[in-house]
Amino acid sequence: MIEANSQEHTVFAPWNEADKEPFVRIENVTKKFGNFVAIDNISLNIFEREFYALLGPSGCGKTTLLRMLAGFEIPTSGRIIIDGEDMSKVPPHKRPVNMMFQSYALFPHMTVEQNIAFGLKQDHLPKAEIADQVERMINLVKLNAFAKRKPEQLSGGQRQRVALARSLAKNPKMLLLDEPLGALDKKLREETQFELMNIQEKLGITFVIVTHDQEEAMTVSSRIAVMDSGTVAQVAPPAEIYEFPNSRKVADFIGDVNIFEGRVADVQADSAQILINASDVPVRTGRSVEAALGETVWVAVRPEKMIVSLNPPKNMTENVLKGEVWDIGYLGKLSVYHVRLQDKRMVTVAMTNRYRETEHTITWEDSVYVSWAPNASVVLMS
């Protein structure tokens, strides 16, 4: 925490500041639809100016949670507090938040201008003020040439921008985005991600985004809440989620990972040794573990942190697996090796192609060694 304070201007991490009041407090919220529990006793804090991502597979409850923030669903139990105000009895049209819908939900019978002005008109602002704000929004999303068009005269990317402008027009304290880029093609999606980040920074509004795309969540957000069947598995900044997942579920959902089951054999202050079931060679990790000797744990290693070699790595008595190259996927900048271990388990290794393909020496059915550094792995307790 002291470190974070000393570099206050470069690091944005309000969640590390002990006395910081969260902008949104979700307190023990449960939502049931009949017998189905969509949200199971979730508590979360979202801070001002955060770009907060709710990430999870479809059906994990992330959209339900977002809709509860907007007011379209009422929690079965628990409270949601936005900006110090309990939202339990506040209907959607009176909340200080706006939402951008997955389907964009543009009003088909109104022009781009009228769509953006709609929210402002509900506040009965003076006409000139509405016109000013609409123009500002149209400039922000670069739709100047299309102001008089109807939604059906726009392409998917343009509609997406109208939806964004409309939801930002009222200067909400918080913007909720429900899979905002889901309908765009890959290239446009990547461009729009950065555009979203710029707009968020420029306006200083708290963004909460729902997505099932982990790359999108990693790119845009300050923190990610990984959700799974109605519960939150982990909340952390993207790098931490990736490097230090707290469970097999999170490790598996974010990126690719090799997981080895094993037993704790030795615990030191700064390292631990684990005997894995897949090999006779033990695994050493660069951090201590809080587990008793003999306890079952899982060692997770990301494919890009492993090395495949034909010769046994020198001076290594731990973190080495023997196997046979089963399959090679050439992806241009990367090659992905599927190595079959002696017990027929597969290990995935991704290595940067630093040399030309012709100079590659490892090929199918080669006997190889897979190795990694002690600090490349994470020990998972569940």
Place this chain on the structure above:
Amino acid sequence: MIKSWSWFNKVSLIVGFAFLYVPIILLVIYSFNESRLVTVWAGFSTKWYGQLFQNEGIMNAAMVTLKVAFLSSTLATIFGTMAGFSMVRFGRFRGRTLFNGMIYAPLVMPEVITGLSLLLMFVAISLDRGLWTITLAHTTFAMCYVAVVIQARLNAFDRSIEEAAMDLGCPPLKTFFVITLPIILPGVLSGWLLSFTLSLDDLVIASFTTGPGATTLPMKIYSMVRFGVTPEINAVSTILIGIIATGVLLASVLHKRRESQRKNDELLASAIP
């Protein structure tokens, strides 16, 4: 696009159309007949149209019919829209299928039974029969048609559009009038047109529920025919045919225009990145 027509296609087309339209064409032609005798041609004349407008009985009946059709279709549209709305929006509940079936039932119910049951009810609650009872009766059965049309329209409706309006600060009732209604308006209008035509040409239910002084045009025509077909009846029928044909043509032209407009829009949208 069929370029060459086989003789079979030609014959079946001609037979089919003849079957449908020869009686109507005959009726139209004889409405311009000079002679009093309907089946004997005696030269072209429009005098029966002139006489028609002098005939107070027919003109009164026409007025009654228009009034009933206008009132009942408007009421049916309001109630039918409400019914269709609830059926779609209430989601699943116990007995939903039964309710749904009950909305459809009057569509297949024999008119005689609908008419009789309404008559019995009006007598039971001792309502004076006349223009208003016909209006109520027509509202009752036309409402089902409207409900069905609206239901179809609403099933394709993206509810997040309404949610977006509320999210932007629009209260629920206002949302219905400024967002939902304009979007389903084509459905509401076609529901209204449908009930209007249904009311216009109903004979059976109107005869059951009518009272003194309230004679609709179909009833008037039917009673006149019992004393023999006169050229006046041909004339009034021709006018009715004209009105209906114009309506149908207008509706299809409007529909076609909108379709081509939509296609243009799509082209325009895809052409510009």
